[in-house]
Amino acid sequence: MSIVVQKFGGTSVADAQRIMAAARRIVATKRQGHQVVAVVSARGEKTDELVDLARSISAHPRPREMDMLLSTGEQESVALVAMAVHELGEDAVSLTGAQIGILTDSTFTKARIRKITTERIRAALEAGKIVIAAGFQGVDEDSNITTLGRGGSDTTATALAAVLEADVCEIYTDVEGIFTTDPRAVKKARKMDRISYDEMLELTSLGGGKMHSRSIEFAKKYRVPLLVRPSFSDGEGTLIAPQLDAEAPVVSGIALVKKEAIVHLRNIPDRPGVLAIVFHCMASRRIPIDMVIQDIAEGGVANVSFTVPQDDLADTLTAANEAAERLGAGDVGSSTNLAKLSVVGAGMRTHTGVAAHLFQSLAEANVSIRMITTSEIKISVLVNRDQSQEALEAVHSGFSLHLDQSPQPRIGFKQIDPERQRAGVSRDELEQDVVRRLQSMEDIVVSDVQLDTAQSRITVKNVADRPGVAAEVFKAVAEGGVMVDMIVQNVGQDQRADLSFTVPRPDLERCLLLMRELLEPWPETSLHFDKDIALLAVIGIGLRSHTGVGEKMFTALAESGINIQMVNTSETRISVVVGTAEAEKAFATLNRVFHKQGR
Known part of the structure; x- marks a missing residue:
């Protein structure tokens, strides 16, 4: 059965109404016949609220305690999303970073992933459950809660998509997709159906796009298709995926x-x-x-x-x-x-x-x-x-760029890129390879x-x-x-x-x-x-x-x-x-x- 990873940012789960909307998307994907892992960020301005609260108490809070505090934002979100899924008639389990099996070093506020184990996630999926996973966090060898720093939820989602060999990683955000330029500056800006990893990396580095550049680079390493979709409408969004130069537009954005x-x-x-x-x-x-x-x-x-x-x-x-x-x-x-x-x-x-x-x-x-x-x-x-x-x-x-392009073929859930098949590679070897590459990306x-x-x-x-x-x-x-x-x-x-x-x-x-x-x-x-x-x-x-x-x-x-x-x-x-x-x-x-x- 195909695996779909879905990532919901803070604006997508900001209040009860939006949490229910996210849950309906998750449940709909499950009922289409897929196994679903939903990675969830802290609600709306929750992280900023917690940071301000900490600073009102201490001008220099200790990093360990900041991680303990900030991780509660995701813990709150995953529990609420799981409750919403239950209300819609599906079984779900919420998991913290530690419960998922994300082991990190002890560099508080910007920890690096050292190990990912997927036994608990896979067991839940095989039991027919939807997994609601906390983004942005893990645990060190001493059982201290750690956070992954800027773009941490994107990192969690793409790393899990790679290690689970997911068919697609859907990124839900507050925009319709990736546009040819800022639609606030040019009214005729057009949403793109598809863009390559390299093009997206350039645009993200220039301040465009809605993903952290390291997550795009990581998805590129494992050829994980990323689908940037709107949280508040039924738009199909923009696919970030491998693309032959011969099929690519001369200028995308x-x-x-x-x-x-x-x-x-x-x-x-x-x-x-x-x-x-x-x-x-x-x-x-x-x-x-x-x-x-x-x-x-x-x-x-x-x-x-x-x-x-x-x-x-x-x-x-x-x-x-x-x-x-x-x-x-x-x-x-x-x-x-x-x-x-x-x-x-x-x-x-x-x-x-x-x-x-x-x-x-x-x-x-x-x-x-x-x-x-x-x-x-x-x-x-x-x-x-x-x-x-x-x-x-x-x-x-x-x-x-304002003109519609001819429709580009999407990577469907059943059409995994042949280069992503790893015949003869054990699950442990794949997990170790994902972590090794993730560490090298973060280090250099x-x-x-x-x-x-x-x-x-x-x-x-x-x-x-x-x-x-x-x-x-x-x-x-x-x-x-x-x-x-x-x-x-x-x-x-x-x-x-x-x-x-x-x-x-x-x-x-x-x-x-x-x-x-x-x-x-x-x-x-x-x-x-x-x-x-x-x-x-x-x-x-x-x-x-x-x-x-x-x-x-x-x-x-x-x-x-x-x-x-x-x-x-x-x-x-x-x-x-x-x-x-x-x-x-x-x-x-x-x-x-x-x-x-x-x-």
Whole structure:
């Protein structure tokens, strides 16, 4: 019999009426012929209420007692939901984290799962009962109650779905599903039927979506389909599941982050170790730097620019000046009132012209681009904040995201992905594997290191800062059928820009011919290229918020004597260009530093 895990957040069980509504969903799923495990969070504002109560008694409550207190929120919820299920005529049993069999370490308020046993859950399911499981909590070896920290109920649900080999994990929330962009900002935003794990990770890192990014990454590891559904209507929601690139939309969603600031470090030395110092100064103040660009060095000096939340600008300037002082060179500058617009789509891996389409949409709205960064499935641009709403609407319309897509096939309850079948793997082995992977995910941010030695770089110097220039460049490239990987643009003090991008080495000559033809009417520009470069990337979730990853990466490369020619970042990737002669050494260095991550 198929197993369905359902997770209900706090708003879904906020009061008696909503608890009964959740119970009706649970019972309906059971009566469709499935075994059901419902993971439940604390009701509504219950956790905040308990935190405020604790702080009214003690300014510094002990973490063990906070876990003892906060865990009561879920205990209350599961008991009430079980009572509601009983009222509807089905048998149910409510279980705390300890009763489920979730054993953790003793790191109170952010415990890590060490063991999951499922005997009690399976016995209840086989007896025909619905299991109502408390999210967010476990128990340590000394029988102390522990909590799992931010996103803990999502972690409980996805971990149980993986270890039980559930057919689907349904996430009930207060929205209809995942939208192409924020429907409050764009009225024509459309709910998506389906989105891939990687796309959802990018959007969640940008502040979109309704799930914790670590839970999505964990579901991806075990190919657990996640179905984000509305709690208060009968909508089918959005399926987060494996998707072939050939079936994926070129662009799935758009995110807008306002209140960004940019900091420039100009005229710094071009030598190994420079970026390690810059990132160390930022990480020591826990400043979450975002879009990072290092232009191609010229005359022994380089320029680095990066964005930060505008509220962090003062601390960032202090750190930047400290870095310049330690380097013995460099001028610090900044700009405010900026916004970051990002388009995300798995189809970018296999389609040319996405960048050109994006830049053309912005040009038609007369929006100037200040910076450009890219990842494998995302392009981000920095624009003036007063143009950000126009930019969002123009790009959403430009990619026709408001139009209905043809229906995508869902993963049904009986259609388990063949890759999720584990023939010959015992239940204990599966449970141990789930816990091992969960621990490695919680311990380390970076999941992979990649190297591409078959790239070339093209740079157009002294480009005019006006709407449409980038669109013209990448339209020409797309018409030539050339796939572009890394794109870097940074506008200088003189309102001129250098625009660099990488292409597969076999396409270099064709791309240069296209560029020479395009640039002929632009006598102020100059064209440069490097035939042999290597593209090195570290990949993981939450890189922006984990400020030490960049420092660790650049320190390791500096200690190996490797000079970095270009830098480009996103929420889930830090990419650098190095010389091909240093590529294998750089790759080995980063694999050694992050050798246990995601392996």
